[in-house]
Amino acid sequence: MDSKTFPPDMISYYGRRASEYEQIYAKVERQEDLRRIRGIVAAAFCGHDVLEVACGTAYWTEAFAAGARSVLACDLSSEVLEIARAKDWGTGSIEFCQADAYALPAFKRHFSAAFSGFWWSHIPRSRLVGFLDEFHQKLQRGSKVMFIDNRFVEGISTPIARTNEHGDSFQQRRLVDGSVHEVLKNFPSESDLLSAVSDSVSTAEVLLTDYFWILSYQIK
Numbered sequence: 001m002d003s004k005t006f007p008p009d010m011i012s013y014y015g016r017r018a019s020e021y022e023q024i025y026a027k028v029e030r031q032e033d034l035r036r037i038r039g040i041v042a043a044a045f046c047g048h049d050v051l052e053v054a055c056g057t058a059y060w061t062e063a064f065a066a067g068a069r070s071v072l073a074c075d076l077s078s079e080v081l082e083i084a085r086a087k088d089w090g091t092g093s094i095e096f097c098q099a100d101a102y103a104l105p106a107f108k109r110h111f112s113a114a115f116s117g118f119w120w121s122h123i124p125r126s127r128l129v130g131f132l133d134e135f136h137q138k139l140q141r142g143s144k145v146m147f148i149d150n151r152f153v154e155g156i157s158t159p160i161a162r163t164n165e166h167g168d169s170f171q172q173r174r175l176v177d178g179s180v181h182e183v184l185k186n187f188p189s190e191s192d193l194l195s196a197v198s199d200s201v202s203t204a205e206v207l208l209t210d211y212f213w214i215l216s217y218q219i220k
């Protein structure tokens, strides 16, 4: 599937990276944060019908699927979805679908919660409001929403190679096959996060760990 709404290079980057993607979660210094966040995510979605966008290889889906009532997890890349579907999901109600986060289909089901990991940072600033509006429209009133993503950690994060006129920042990333890709990767501040959702939500809060941020809120 091709996306008219996202640089094709980005889709190809994640497709090529699919088999090595979860290495990012093996970094030793991040294990304590990751353990803590897996616990937070699992507790947040217990008993919920969850919509997940840009699920990738379903690393985070695995953290909350067992306790959720149902999960519909979407990504645009067929390569990552293949890895996600091949995992052992037991008898849970877990489905995957190929969908563009910027043009989500009309789902024939209701969601009481939504999650997305490491996706917000890849959304161009000019598209954030549009994405959030559409994402929120897929959810019932009162739904719980959670986003997780990286903080920029000096000396550890991949350096910012350039910033464009809209304030979007870009990194140069190398895959194991030697190919180099320029990837849009934004690092919003706590106030950027809260102000992005202030109109449509209640009880928004940001939790900062050493390496990650977690934004959680409820749809009004």
Ligand SMILES: C[S@@+](CC[C@H](N)C(=O)[O-])C[C@H]1O[C@@H](n2cnc3c(N)ncnc32)[C@H](O)[C@@H]1O
Pocket (backbone or CB within 6 Å): 003, 005, 006, 010, 011, 014, 015, 053, 054, 055, 056, 057, 058, 059, 060, 074, 075, 076, 077, 080, 099, 100, 101, 102, 116, 117, 118, 119, 122
């Ligand atoms: C940084 S990865 C995060 C994957 C996963 N959520 C995780 O946290 O491990 C970003 C994901 O966004 C997906 N993606 C990129 N553009 C997309 C789009 N327009 N719609 C849906 N998914 C997209 C990529 O295929 C990739 O799996």
